[in-house]
Amino acid sequence: MIDLRRYARPLVRAARMARRRWERGPIRHETIDVGAGAPAGDGAFDGARAFELLRAQCDMGPRAPGTDGHRRTLEWIVDQLRPHVDALVLQRWEQKVRHGPGAGRRFAMTNVLALVHGRDGADGAPDLMLSAHWDTRPVADSDPDPARRALPVPGANDGASGTAVVLEAARALRAHRPSRSVALALWDGEDLGEYYYGSHAYEAAFRRGTVPWRPRRGILMDMVGKRGLRCSTEGNSMRLAPELWRDLHACAEDMDLGAHFGGRAYTVNDDHVFLSRAGIPTVLLIDYDYPQWHTTADTVDQCDAASLRIVGDVVLRYVRAGAA
Numbered sequence: 045m046i047d048l049r050r051y052a053r054p055l056v057r058a059a060r061m062a063r064r065r066w067e068r069g070p071i072r073h074e075t076i077d078v079g080a081g082a083p084a085g086d087g088a089f090d091g092a093r094a095f096e097l098l099r100a101q102c103d104m105g106p107r108a109p110g111t112d113g114h115r116r117t118l119e120w121i122v123d124q125l126r127p128h129v130d131a132l133v134l135q136r137w138e139q140k141v142r143h144g145p146g147a148g149r150r151f152a153m154t155n156v157l158a159l160v161h162g163r164d165g166a167d168g169a170p171d172l173m174l175s176a177h178w179d180t181r182p183v184a185d186s187d188p189d190p191a192r193r194a195l196p197v198p199g200a201n202d203g204a205s206g207t208a209v210v211l212e213a214a215r216a217l218r219a220h221r222p223s224r225s226v227a228l229a230l231w232d233g234e235d236l237g238e239y240y241y242g243s244h245a246y247e248a249a250f251r252r253g254t255v256p257w258r259p260r261r262g263i264l265m266d267m268v269g270k271r272g273l274r275c276s277t278e279g280n281s282m283r284l285a286p287e288l289w290r291d292l293h294a295c296a297e298d299m300d301l302g303a304h305f306g307g308r309a310y311t312v313n314d315d316h317v318f319l320s321r322a323g324i325p326t327v328l329l330i331d332y333d334y335p336q337w338h339t340t341a342d343t344v345d346q347c348d349a350a351s352l353r354i355v356g357d358v359v360l361r362y363v364r365a366g367a368a
């Protein structure tokens with residue numbers, strides 16, 4: 045059976061975007077000390093480790109802004125990144141939510157920005173930014189059971205999967221540095237209210253020139269952990285960053301992983317739209333054919349290490365061969 049709500053999602057989101065007004069407090073940047081630790085492991089993307097990072101997030105419970113799980117997960121992300129990155133900055137602000145889940149409330153939100161230096165050293169500006177959203181949706185409003193639609197989404201795939209790939213990529217890049225620095229970012233507030241608060245705040249700071257470094261293009265990952273992954277053919281990515289889209293898929297073909305890409309066509313609004321609008325052309329890797337999307341069934345057992353590894357392998361190949 046075809047779930048029409050899934051096809052309606054981009055239209056509903058576009059309508060919300062059109063009428064949205066942003067009510068946001070000042071954006072502050074807080075620099076976190078990082079340990080100059082020795083590299084851990086080798087430069088290969090470890091799918092099993094990434095899967096454990098996905099599971100660890102889910103073990104902290106739902107991670108919607110304002111929850112305990114959200115606070116704990118932010119501390120955990122900082123702990124995960126500190127040994128593996130050369131710079132770490134928290135981008136913080138207070139966000140008023142006008143519509144949708146959380147409407148009428150204000151939330152403390154935080155984007156996590158990190159940098160792994162390339163072999164060109166500390167002065168090298170990052171060319172590429174790898175990113176994902178780390179928050180989860182406070183309501184399972186697409187759950188087939190109406191009685192469960194007020195419950196929070198576990199967010200194994202929608203939230204934890206992309207975050208796990210970014211965190212494991214940090215370790216792998218630090219272990220075997222690329223020729224150029226790589227920026228990493230984890231966005232908050234993607235999945236409540238009017239959506240995409242994190243990338244919108246980043247866009248505003250980027251335009252004002254207050255962000256700590258200025259990547260020139262980006263890869264966003266969202267819902268990349270599903271068993272039997274096949275990333276969608278995503279219209280906004282092909283329009284906003286056609287060259288990067290083509291090069292990334294060439295990497296997948298080179299690695300005989302092309303069968304996991306080129307899935308059904310969708311045009312998805314996500315954080316990459318705001319990043320591209322800011323001047324950082326960004327592609328979105330997403331498998332949008334996920335019946336558990338925004339349901340209470342978005343759980344760890346829907347995901348596996350193999351899928352995370354496919355995405356991690358292709359992205360690292362691009363970093364090292366394409367952009368590097």
Ligand SMILES: [Zn+2]
Pocket residue numbers: 181202235338
């Ligand atoms: Zn979502």
